[in-house]
Amino acid sequence: MCKPFNVLLFVLFVGRCVCLIEDQAYWRQLGKEELSKALKKRKISNQAQNLILFVGDGMGLTTSTVARIYGKGESGRLAWETFDNLGVLKIYSANKLVPDSCSTATAMFTGIKANHKTAGVDSTVAVDDCAASRKKPAQVESFINWAQTAGKATGFVTTTRVTHATPSALYAHTPNRSWECEANIPQDAADCDDIAWQLVNNSPGRNIDVIMGGGRQCLQANVEGSPEDPVDTWSCYSKQQGRDLINDWKTDKEIRQSSYQVLQNNLDLQNMNESAEFTLGIFANGHLKLEHERDKGPEGMPSLADMTAAAIRLLSKKNPNGYVLMVEGGNIDQTHHRGHARKALDETVALSDAVDVALNMTDVTNTLIIVTSDHSHSMVFTGYPDRSQGVLGVSNSKMDNVPYTNLLYGTGGPNNYQFVVEENKVKRPDPTAENITDFEYSQQSVVLNDEVTHSGTDVLVYARGPMAHLFNSVHEQSYVAYAISYAMQIGIFEGLDPFDDEDSGSSHIYGMSLSFLIMLPFIGVFRVI
Known part of the structure; x- marks a missing residue:
């Protein structure tokens, strides 16, 4: 019998119990294997045809570490922990040291840092400032815009409402993340369009090929809840007479003579038409059920892995020019906010399952896969x-x-x-x-609050595929968008080499004028405490 303190694990193999002993020979062999892998690290420098960006909402390093032990054992690995390239992201927003999800998503998706509670706009827009958010120069484009301009297919998948903070930064311009439907917009901001309306009626939202998640109550007025699918009391609830943005979405596709499908449950997803040009999957009134509690039958809600697989099949068949896809494990954050650690760990493992699906369905030579988080949470692992x-x-x-x-x-x-x-x-x-x-x-928590709050600790970013080596240091969170742009040659870097083109910034560092650069040696350095 193996002693507990020196046994790595027991493996049941052909009826025999095999003990792996963590002696000196074990650690030396493990070290040699890891070193051999590092020495053989492969750099793929060709242009990426496809992109899949996974965002574990609230998945800081502590969450990832503990979820690994919870789901895979301390010697195991989550899917992204097999990637060869990683970096660190500084997650502060334009006005907060500890950020929220829409400002951080804006940084990742557009390359521009935004203020707390705003999405798809720059830092000139303060929270609730409708007039400022309507100014075109303040509205920033995401990599969804860039991909559509480049002729690629686009999509996003989330376990939250499709109008929630993270996905909203892909397609909306709003001074308040809570304006998911018309009911939350105050009278003095009536000129502003709600997030759901922008998704269905504005570009790039109306041109997104695949949309999957929850949020029916933001798209349709007066939806009824049920024990299996309750109304989300934390969210916006539309009551506008006659509002039905799902029907408006269908009408838009019919006017454009495009094929489409609306999916509502597991059976619909299983039987989806893979040739449809547009797919809208709305599987819940609010957020989707957690992985451990969802109904896996025909009428139930799909897993993140199921939606990821479906989105990849739809997007890869739609456009030979490639695609971009954002996948959010949003319920990691939701469960952390309630202080339910085991739920958060379980949802993190579910995100790992979705990443595994993507790894198995894509080619490492043409698909850049990035896994990261928007922010951390205040959970600690101790004792x-x-x-x-x-x-x-x-x-x-x-x-x-x-x-x-x-x-x-x-x-x-x-x-x-x-x-x-x-x-x-x-x-x-x-x-x-x-x-x-x-x-x-x-x-247990240390400080009483209305809920568990975010942490401002840096997050990691993992990458595999073409140009994955661009993630190699401590980066600003906004850097993610520039790495995507360069790797795919879309948006900012479409059709040009930023290191050779004279207009790329070689003569202008971060947009600074020559006169300012000349004055730099004479300007004092100030530190704000």
């Missing part, structure tokens, strides 16, 4: 747990002798903030009195 314990266990405090979960949150709602005052002393309840491995369990 010195034994490897045999797993990530959902507890450690014991040496100060008050009360156990604490190895996963904790910096901030949290009432279910997370578990401190009580007894005899003029602050005490924590013993978490082992509850089922701490249950999906509904809320990890």
Whole structure:
């Protein structure tokens, strides 16, 4: 029998239990294998025909690390952890050190950093400033615009509402991420179009070939909920008489004499017409069900992996010129906000499954796959747990002798903030009195808040395929858009080499004038604290 402290794992093979021992020989062999892989690293320098950008919303490094252990074991790897190229992204927004999802998505998708709670506009637009957001110079284009101009197919898939913060930055220009439908726009901003309306009626939204996610209640007025598909009380709920943007979407395609399909459940997705020119999959009133709770039957909602596979099939057949696809694991963030760590880990593993699907369906020589996050969360992994314990266990405090979960949150709602005052002393309840491995369990937090808030910690970006080596250092989050543009030769770098063309910026560093550059040595350096 193998001793626990030196056993890597047990493998059941032809009826025998095989012990892998983590002795010196094991670590030396593992080190040699990793070094050999690094020395054989392949650089693919040709132009990328296709792009798939995966965004794990709220998936900071702690989430990714703990999800790996949770889903694959500490010696395993999530799908993107097999990639050879990675970098670090600085995620601050134009006006916040700790950002939200729409400002960070704007940075990644357009190359321009935006203010908190705004999407598809530059930093001249403050939150709620409708007039500023309507000015064309303030509106910024995403790589969806660039791809459509270059004649490529486009699509996005999300487990959130299709009008939610992250996807909105692909196609909308809004001074408030909450304006997903008309009901949330104040009277003094009536001139602004809501996000759902822009998706169906404006470019590039109306020209996106594949759209999949939730958000029916933002597209159609007065939708009814059910136990299986409730109305999302956190979201915008359209009540405008006669509003039916799904029908408007159909009418637009009919006027353009384009084939189309609307999908509503697993059966529709399974039986979809792969030759349809446009596909709209709206599978929920609000966000899609979490992976562990969704109905996998014909009437249920699809997984992120299912939608990813369907989108790749549709886009790859539609256009020989290639495609771009954004895939968001949005429920990672939603579950973190509630302080449900196990749900967040489970959703991260579901994102890994979707990435695996993409890896198996694409060619590394022509498809650039990028996996990253928009921001981190305040979850921490602590307590010195034994490897045999797993990530959902507890450690014991040496100060008050009360156990604490190895996963904790910096901030949290009432279910997370578990401190009580007894005899003029602050005490924590013993978490082992509850089922701490249950999906509904809320990890303890330090500060009481309305919900778990984001973290401003940097995130990682992983890449595989043509020009994946462009991710190799600490980058601004906005750099992602420029790397995409250059790798695919669309948008900013369409048809030109930025290192050879005289108009590319070789004579203008970040747009600075020559006179300003001359003055640089004489300008003092100021540090704002």
